[in-house]
Amino acid sequence: MTLPLNNAQRYVPEAINGDFRGKHIVTVEQFAPDDMDSLFKSAARMRTRVQRGDRGLVDLCLGKVMATLFFEASTRTDMSFQAAMLRLGGEVISTSGGVQFSSVYKGENLADTVRAVGCYADVVVLRHPEVRSSYEAAYYLDRLNERLGTHPVVVSGGDGVGEHPTQALLDLFTIADIKGSLDNLKITLVGDLLYGRTVHSLAKLIALHGAVNTTLAFVSPEMLKMPPAVMSFLKSRDIAVYETQQLDEVIGDSDVIYWTRIQEERFPLRADYEAIADQFIVTPATMARASDKAILMHPLPRKHEMGTQADHDVLDADQRSVYFQQMANGMYMRMALLAKVLGAER
Numbered sequence: 001m002t003l004p005l006n007n008a009q010r011y012v013p014e015a016i017n018g019d020f021r022g023k024h025i026v027t028v029e030q031f032a033p034d035d036m037d038s039l040f041k042s043a044a045r046m047r048t049r050v051q052r053g054d055r056g057l058v059d060l061c062l063g064k065v066m067a068t069l070f071f072e073a074s075t076r077t078d079m080s081f082q083a084a085m086l087r088l089g090g091e092v093i094s095t096s097g098g099v100q101f102s103s104v105y106k107g108e109n110l111a112d113t114v115r116a117v118g119c120y121a122d123v124v125v126l127r128h129p130e131v132r133s134s135y136e137a138a139y140y141l142d143r144l145n146e147r148l149g150t151h152p153v154v155v156s157g158g159d160g161v162g163e164h165p166t167q168a169l170l171d172l173f174t175i176a177d178i179k180g181s182l183d184n185l186k187i188t189l190v191g192d193l194l195y196g197r198t199v200h201s202l203a204k205l206i207a208l209h210g211a212v213n214t215t216l217a218f219v220s221p222e223m224l225k226m227p228p229a230v231m232s233f234l235k236s237r238d239i240a241v242y243e244t245q246q247l248d249e250v251i252g253d254s255d256v257i258y259w260t261r262i263q264e265e266r267f268p269l270r271a272d273y274e275a276i277a278d279q280f281i282v283t284p285a286t287m288a289r290a291s292d293k294a295i296l297m298h299p300l301p302r303k304h305e306m307g308t309q310a311d312h313d314v315l316d317a318d319q320r321s322v323y324f325q326q327m328a329n330g331m332y333m334r335m336a337l338l339a340k341v342l343g344a345e346r
Ligand code: ASP
Pocket: 158, 164, 196, 197, 198, 261, 299, 300, 301
């Protein structure tokens, strides 16, 4: 059960500007290129330290508590945040059995639920079906701060069809990590660009990072085109964007192919979903038309947009498929972000 937001529009996100400490993370618009680069460096350091079993890491968030508040389904975001906090030496809490067993079930609104959680945790990771729900949480956590002098922060784990900032950070980190640079890339986003929050955040983050000679191509059915608000943001950042319904126009030249799931649960009309459900399926035959140096990304979960299980198995064995790297990088990126917002790392 979810209730309407009250004051989301009154919260203005703070630019990071080199200092993450105590800042709510609600949109990629908060990040400047230096902020992203410092997160990428930190995530790479976290990876090295975790992979070599470095015990020094466990102290970074010692004594800190992270709460997860997930009003929508999640595997990777929820568990990678939890694993990230545990690997930093912090503690993790959530309502037993998920939010359906919290007071939300009794009709409590987000403003109250988030303030209750904010009384117990230093950081609240929120996933919620309403666009800008994390803004609402940030607004009310700031009010709590005024009353109690505590300073819990919210980190968005996905706001409905709006944004998914930490996914975009891990995606861009993965691209930079594999490609060695963000310059001179043709990045193609495919599928449900209307309802897919990961592509909204990723396209904006790429534009915000700025890169020499990097361009975006958007491939989707007419009815699932990138929303006008994201398009005008990209225009304001001066990045070249090409929109088409024909993957074959761009696949051969793409350095990054970012595939997405058609967001079945977001369609107001079932018939609209059914009309396009079987379009935009990536199979080994599709990847045969891509270049050898291309990478195939997907935020996951995947359904039939990656064909059958047999197709999955072939694609998974293709060196160009990097969605498992994305998954692993998710934890390292979230470790980096948590350490920074909690002031454990500059
Ligand atoms: N896991 C991603 C998200 O939460 C992508 C998806 O669900 O398709 O937005």
